[in-house]
Amino acid sequence: MKAGPLQLGVAPPANRGIAILDFFLRLIAIIGTLASAIAMATTNQTLPFFSQFVRFRAKFNDLPSFTFFVVASSIVSAYLILSLAISILHIVKAHAVNSRILLLFLDTAAMGLLMAGSAAATAIVQLAHNGNNKVNWFSICQQYNDFCKRVSGSLIGSYAGVVMLIILILLSGVALSRR
Amino acid sequence: MKAGPLQLGVAPPANRGIAILDFFLRLIAIIGTLASAIAMATTNQTLPFFSQFVRFRAKFNDLPSFTFFVVASSIVSAYLILSLAISILHIVKAHAVNSRILLLFLDTAAMGLLMAGSAAATAIVQLAHNGNNKVNWFSICQQYNDFCKRVSGSLIGSYAGVVMLIILILLSGVALSRR
Numbered sequence A, B: 001m002k003a004g005p006l007q008l009g010v011a012p013p014a015n016r017g018i019a020i021l022d023f024f025l026r027l028i029a030i031i032g033t034l035a036s037a038i039a040m041a042t043t044n045q046t047l048p049f050f051s052q053f054v055r056f057r058a059k060f061n062d063l064p065s066f067t068f069f070v071v072a073s074s075i076v077s078a079y080l081i082l083s084l085a086i087s088i089l090h091i092v093k094a095h096a097v098n099s100r101i102l103l104l105f106l107d108t109a110a111m112g113l114l115m116a117g118s119a120a121a122t123a124i125v126q127l128a129h130n131g132n133n134k135v136n137w138f139s140i141c142q143q144y145n146d147f148c149k150r151v152s153g154s155l156i157g158s159y160a161g162v163v164m165l166i167i168l169i170l171l172s173g174v175a176l177s178r179r
Helices: A014-041 A064-092 A098-130 A145-177 B014-041 B064-092 B098-130 B145-177
Strands: A044-050 A055-059 B044-050 B055-059
Touching: A014 A064, A014 A145, A044 A145, A064 A098, A064 A145, A064 B098, A098 A145, A098 B064, A098 B098, A098 B145, A145 B098, A145 B145, B014 B064, B014 B145, B044 B145, B064 B098, B064 B145, B098 B145
Parallel strands: none
Antiparallel strands: A044 A055, B044 B055
């Protein structure tokens, strides 16, 4: 097989470098998604006043989009932890192809799921902050200030996870082209 | 270069088949995303009653998430139309590598953007249908029934686009492994 002018550079040992980078990027993505899943899942705020019948308490599962966010980022965290095994396999076996294609597909699906969870939660956080007077949905962040802050903060980790997964997909492509 | 046991099958002309499939999947994705962008952007409903000061009218840009959805799916549609040129190049030049990696990266970014727009819009559609009595956001679909139906329907096309893009990313990986 001749190296054409469009080829990136073909020394297979370079794949070991990519595999090691892949492993560390996965670790960063795990920390980001796991932290944001935990931060969202443990968020609740009880207001200091209450009526006879009702305590004012906000929890993440009051809003279905936040529940979806917690489920999605938990699934992606679990997948990323399991995928470390294949990542280590790639450090040892630089020529593996089928397992790289499998990982490319699963990374893409995981990125889609994590992005869907993050975007749905962001849409609701935006509404909680600003409300929408066209349809009479009021901001809840004046009352549930701490709840809103924590919920907004927990999105950062999952967006970091999305960025890591995009880089991982790109690295898989480069590694596949260099066998 | 010897074909190892992990390799999928190596005849380069097979890449032409993948490139042709790639082209047609892109066409389907363009139809889906473009249709849903247009369907969402042209949605509006004016209620048959009005007070002295206010006409009750719902448009997509009353809700920021719907605006984001229209912008995101328009950008992805435009990108997919432009990417047809590279897709045709791949049918002609089955061995291209760098342009495949570029397309893999851009497809991944486009998939993330489209998924973010769709998920944000879905979160708001869900709220419009069901409301949320924990935070006093009321359903608006009883009044704006046609608006809600059309908005919900327009999401289908963009999710079809997401699925097409995931398959395109997988095909890129397979094509890269088979040079």
